[in-house]
Amino acid sequence: MASSSLCCRCSWFRWASGPTPLELSSKTWLFLGLSGLATGASWVCYFWALKIGDASKVAPVDKLSLVLVAVFACAFLDEPCRSSNECSRSEQGKRKNRALS
Template identity: 35%
Template sequence: MVVLQWAGSSVTFLVLSALATGFSWLFYYRALQMAPASLVAPIDKLRVAFAIVLGVIFHGEVLLVKLVLGGAVDTCRGADSCLALRNRDVSLRGVVCQWICQWQ
């Protein structure tokens, strides 16, 4: 039988991460109660772009091409869902995927 041993700091950060996740969902649902989904969802979809920017600023992460492309695709996914929620017949996802395939 394998027994897992956890360092005290690992358990602490695991618990803090679980609490942060729980609070983020509570805030998300509260935002949906206060505003229409067409305003809330695009802001929520920008979390990856915010994480990339904060990682570069505060942690000194290096901006790699694949990181920038991944962030761009995810940001376009957010814009695409915003347009879909507003009932427009536009798909940025298809345009970005075609552009990436041509770029490679």
């Protein structure tokens, strides 16, 4: 009983600090729906590929999709592309600044 009460309180806090689902724009709902359809289609294609192909060849292609997303984001969306060393140095600098303040 206590866990359900805590869950309700957490969900209330999350919605209290931002817009409720009914307040989202129709454009946001459209993209949420399209995202759901694309995700479902992706899983159907993945399982179909596993059915007809060798899992040792299908899984690496699936994992490569994360790398392709990062490359496309840098190439087409002008996202900053940084190496992992630059990212970790940036995080270390943020931690030092927080420690000093």
